[in-house]
Amino acid sequence: MTTARAAAILLSKELRLEFRTRELLTTTIVFALVVVVLFSFAFEPTTAESRRYGPGLLWIAFLFAGSLMLNPSFAREQSNDTLDALRMAPISPFAILLGKMLANFIFLAIAEAILVPVFGVLYNVSFVAVAGRLIFVLALGTLGLVVTGTVFSSISAHARMRELLLPLLLLPILTPLLIASVEATARLLTDPPELDRTWVAFLAGFDIVFMTASWLLSDYLVEE
Amino acid sequence: MKNFESLFAAWMVVWAVFFVYEVSVARRLAKLRDDINRLKQQMREG
Amino acid sequence: MKGRVTFALIASALMVFGGYAALYIAPDEKTMHAIQRIFYFHVPNGICSFIAFFIVFIANFAYLATRRPKWDWLGVAGAEVGVACSTIVLITGPIWAHPVWGIWWTWDARLTSTFVLWLLYTAYLLLRGFLDDPQRKAMFSAVFGIFAFLDVPLVYFSNRLWRTQHPQPVILGGANSGLDPTMGKVLLLCWVAVACIMAIAIADRYRLERLRYEYEELRFEVESRGTDARTQVEERR
Numbered sequence: 001m002t003t004a005r006a007a008a009i010l011l012s013k014e015l016r017l018e019f020r021t022r023e024l025l026t027t028t029i030v031f032a033l034v035v036v037v038l039f040s041f042a043f044e045p046t047t048a049e050s051r052r053y054g055p056g057l058l059w060i061a062f063l064f065a066g067s068l069m070l071n072p073s074f075a076r077e078q079s080n081d082t083l084d085a086l087r088m089a090p091i092s093p094f095a096i097l098l099g100k101m102l103a104n105f106i107f108l109a110i111a112e113a114i115l116v117p118v119f120g121v122l123y124n125v126s127f128v129a130v131a132g133r134l135i136f137v138l139a140l141g142t143l144g145l146v147v148t149g150t151v152f153s154s155i156s157a158h159a160r161m162r163e164l165l166l167p168l169l170l171l172p173i174l175t176p177l178l179i180a181s182v183e184a185t186a187r188l189l190t191d192p193p194e195l196d197r198t199w200v201a202f203l204a205g206f207d208i209v210f211m212t213a214s215w216l217l218s219d220y221l222v223e224e
Numbered sequence: 225m226k227n228f229e230s231l232f233a234a235w236m237v238v239w240a241v242f243f244v245y246e247v248s249v250a251r252r253l254a255k256l257r258d259d260i261n262r263l264k265q266q267m268r269e270g
Numbered sequence: 271m272k273g274r275v276t277f278a279l280i281a282s283a284l285m286v287f288g289g290y291a292a293l294y295i296a297p298d299e300k301t302m303h304a305i306q307r308i309f310y311f312h313v314p315n316g317i318c319s320f321i322a323f324f325i326v327f328i329a330n331f332a333y334l335a336t337r338r339p340k341w342d343w344l345g346v347a348g349a350e351v352g353v354a355c356s357t358i359v360l361i362t363g364p365i366w367a368h369p370v371w372g373i374w375w376t377w378d379a380r381l382t383s384t385f386v387l388w389l390l391y392t393a394y395l396l397l398r399g400f401l402d403d404p405q406r407k408a409m410f411s412a413v414f415g416i417f418a419f420l421d422v423p424l425v426y427f428s429n430r431l432w433r434t435q436h437p438q439p440v441i442l443g444g445a446n447s448g449l450d451p452t453m454g455k456v457l458l459l460c461w462v463a464v465a466c467i468m469a470i471a472i473a474d475r476y477r478l479e480r481l482r483y484e485y486e487e488l489r490f491e492v493e494s495r496g497t498d499a500r501t502q503v504e505e506r507r
Binding site for chain 2: 287288289293307308311312335336350351354357358361362365366368369410449467470474475477481482484485489491492495
């Protein structure tokens with residue numbers, strides 16, 4: 001079975017599993033919403049300030065929500081030893097990782113799709129004019145987050161204090177992604193809005209580097 | 225020399241970090257060597 | 271044993287001489303005077319932290335390729351020493367900055383990147399602390415180490431790009447533009463001294479890890495012999 005097909009099957013399993021209870025999705029969305037609301041208490045921003053700091057806040061909310069969401073996604077496999085079953089299946093180890101990455105991407109994307117409009121309403125920042133380009137930037141940033149996050153969640157699943165360990169491993173690695181995503185998003189909110197080619201290229205580069213590294217090291221991540 | 229205290233503080237920091245590190249490594253080394261000798265002794269007797 | 275003691279003596283002598291050179295031989299810098307001499311400890315430690323982290327990368331790669339434990343020992347040794355060097359950089363930096371600019375810290379490209387580097391390898395060491403099984407510890411920290419090293423150029427590049435878009439006071443620009451030749455020689459001497467210390471620290475830490483491994487193997491053997499002896503006693507009964 002090809003990697004792509006195996007990953008697709010695993011992805012549909014993840015989606016079916018999650019949409020039965022939707023518990024991971026709802027908690028992720030609510031947590032990100034809490035961060036967005038807390039921002040208003042901590043800073044009381046004016047509309048101009050919201051435009052200035054909004055991108056940073058949004059991406060921090062996504063980073064934190066993502067870090068919290070990634071662990072349960074792998075931990076689910078451990079309670080029923082399903083990971084052993086997957087390992088014995090005639091599929092490449094990367095297919096297992098890829099299936100998880102795609103599932104996490106979709107979950108986080110759904111959370112972002114809800115959060116961005118809510119943020120726009122709460123802080124009077126309009127994203128309508130740049131919707132297409134914003135989706136593109138969000139996709140690139142989320143992809144980087146999800147690729148590294150899934151790899152590290154497979155590592156921290158075997159460790160003690162995994163809830164604390166995952167953000168500890170993930171957030172330092174993601175600082176370049178945070179800078180690039182925030183800058184690219186902020187550029188979309190300037191007057192006139194433009195898609196910053198340098199930062200977008202950087203994001204794409206980041207994604208390619210870590211996707212390739214994950215593929216090359218997938219054997220070591222999934223074995224035993 | 226102006227600001228000599230700051231310079232001295234920095235010099236002390238360099239030495240302190242390496243000194244503390246080396247001492248902690250040396251102590252663990254000594255303890256391990258003792259443990260290994262104890263185990264070897266146990267093996268010879270047992 | 272003899273070689274190690276000799277090397278340690280040479281390294282100490284170099285450090286003492288380097289310190290003397292930094293304080294008295296190096297010419298006085300025109301604007302910052304004495305405090306600028308921190309540069310002679312600050313920069314060599316920065317360079318050595320990079321060397322140490324590169325060693326970690328090589329060790330990680332070699333471990334995944336060969337699965338021999340000695341590469342894991344080298345990895346943790348390099349990481350600990352690298353973090354020690356980075357800590358020195360991060361502490362001496364503000365000590366230098368405060369008398370000169372009145373601020374302890376600024377989020378310029380180089381400082382921010384150094385801080386993230388410190389965080390990355392501290393995370394590497396913490397990860398090892400939370401993994402109990404030794405084989406898993408070696409393997410997963412090797413994977414994380416490779417990811418961390420791949421991230422390093424991305425960290426530096428993104429910070430540079432970001433900070434040139436929003437210009438900040440350039441702190442280290444003065445020291446690097448056109449180095450006086452005597453300063454250059456003193457810097458080289460101090461770097462050699464710190465590099466020797468770094469090599470000793472890595473070698474010692476490596477030895478510690480190797481001994482720990484031998485201890486675990488011995489202990490396992492003693493315990494299994496104890497079990498055999500007990501089984502024999504029970505069978506005789």
